[in-house]
Amino acid sequence: MRKVKKGIAMATLSLKVLNREGRTICVSRGEDYVSLVCTAEYQEGDMIILESSVKNIHVQWQADDAMGPAFCFITDNVLFKIPFGEKRISYSPKAFSGNRHYLYARVAREDEVSAYRNLALNVNDQHGDTRCYPHAFANVETRGEAVFAARNAIDGVCENRSHGEWPYESWGINRQDDAEMTVDFGREVEADKIVLYTRADFPHDNWWRQVTLTFSDGTSIDWELEKSSLPHVLPMEKKNVTWVKLSNLIKADDPSPFPALSQIEVYGRVVCK
Numbered sequence: 515m516r517k518v519k520k521g522i523a524m525a526t527l528s529l530k531v532l533n534r535e536g537r538t539i540c541v542s543r544g545e546d547y548v549s550l551v552c553t554a555e556y557q558e559g560d561m562i563i564l565e566s567s568v569k570n571i572h573v574q575w576q577a578d579d580a581m582g583p584a585f586c587f588i589t590d591n592v593l594f595k596i597p598f599g600e601k602r603i604s605y606s607p608k609a610f611s612g613n614r615h616y617l618y619a620r621v622a623r624e625d626e627v628s629a630y631r632n633l634a635l636n637v638n639d640q641h642g643d644t645r646c647y648p649h650a651f652a653n654v655e656t657r658g659e660a661v662f663a664a665r666n667a668i669d670g671v672c673e674n675r676s677h678g679e680w681p682y683e684s685w686g687i688n689r690q691d692d693a694e695m696t697v698d699f700g701r702e703v704e705a706d707k708i709v710l711y712t713r714a715d716f717p718h719d720n721w722w723r724q725v726t727l728t729f730s731d732g733t734s735i736d737w738e739l740e741k742s743s744l745p746h747v748l749p750m751e752k753k754n755v756t757w758v759k760l761s762n763l764i765k766a767d768d769p770s771p772f773p774a775l776s777q778i779e780v781y782g783r784v785v786c787k
Contacts, residue, residue, distance in 0.1 A: 524621065525545075525546060526543065527543065527547065527573075527619050528542065528544075529562065529618070530550075530565070531563075532563060533560055534557070534558070539554055539560070540552045546620060547618070549616070549617065550617045550618065552615040552617065562577055563592070564591065564594070564646075565591045569588075569590055570587070570588075571621065572784070575619035576616070576617055577637075577638050578617070580605075581605070581609050584635070584636050585626065585631065587646075587648075587699070587700045589645045592646045594638060594640065595640065600660055601660040603680065604660040627784055629783070630782065630783055631782075632779045633699055633705060633784070634697050634699075635668060635670050635779070636648045636665075636669070639668055639669065641663070647701070648668060648698065648699050649700065650665050650685075650696070651695070651698070652664040652695040652696070653690075653692070655685065661677075661678055663683075666683035666684055666776075667684065667776065667778050669777075671683065672711045673776065674713045674714045675743055677774065684775060684776045685774060685775040691763075693761075694760060695759070695778075697757060699757060701756065701785070702754055703756070704783050704784075704785050705758070706751070706752045706781060707750065708750065708758070708778070709778070709781070710745065710746040710748075710775065711746075714742065717770060718772060719772050719773060719774065720768045720770040720773040722764060722765060722766070723738065723765070725737050725739065725760055725764070726760070726761050727759070729753055729759075
């Protein structure tokens with residue numbers, strides 16, 4: 515029988531760091547809370563595993579102390595591949611460096627689950643089937659480079675006045691007219707506001723004069739934008755949705771072919787059932 519404490523499922527959590535052969539470098543376990551200090555310098559191929567005895571659960575978990583914790587909904591055990599080489603430069607240079615790393619995970623409190631927040635934020639998002647939500651994915655990312663990956667648009671870094679390595683990572687569309695990006699929340703949420711930080715590295719960048727937001731409930735909004743480095747804010751009627759898609763990106767009449775998105779924020783609450 516699943517244990518429940520004050521409306522929140524209790525869970526046995528574990529954090530592991532494995533090498534590329536799957537051998538355990540360090541591990542820790544706990545009830546509802548687990549912390550791990552890994553005193554080894556990461557090597558290429560190393561990975562972090564977050565395991566929970568309860569599936570479909572909200573957690574606060576920190577993969578690296580330089581990134582801070584993420585409020586996530588996990589549907590199963592999570593595998594986080596520690597980035598190296600070209601994939602590392604979209605993260606802070608302090609992340610995953612050195613030989614002392616502090617990780618932790620805990621079951622989210624009831625007040626945290628019901629709180630009004632940016633529902634799109636996830637510093638631990640990665641490519642593929644992450645089982646960790648929210649999750650961003652797109653049909654194109656410029657040259658397949660990490661600094662232009664969809665995950666950059668939900669990592670909480672809103673700096674938009676340049677492009678390239680952190681903190682200027684963004685979602686790049688590779689000049690593709692049919693580019694689209696989706697934020698999957700992994701469960702039902704109630705959203706009432708969207709904020710976009712479009713990249714504003716002018717004159718290198720172009721900008722979108724209009725975009726379309728499509729929601730899992732079948733509705734859509736055409737949103738006119740301006741040339742600006744400031745956030746574009748769209749209040750809207752409350753919608754119960756599981757995902758939102760950004761598409762129909764209409765560029766401005768400008769010589770630059772490079773519009774891009776630095777950050778998308780979706781504000782609201784988790785629908786508690």
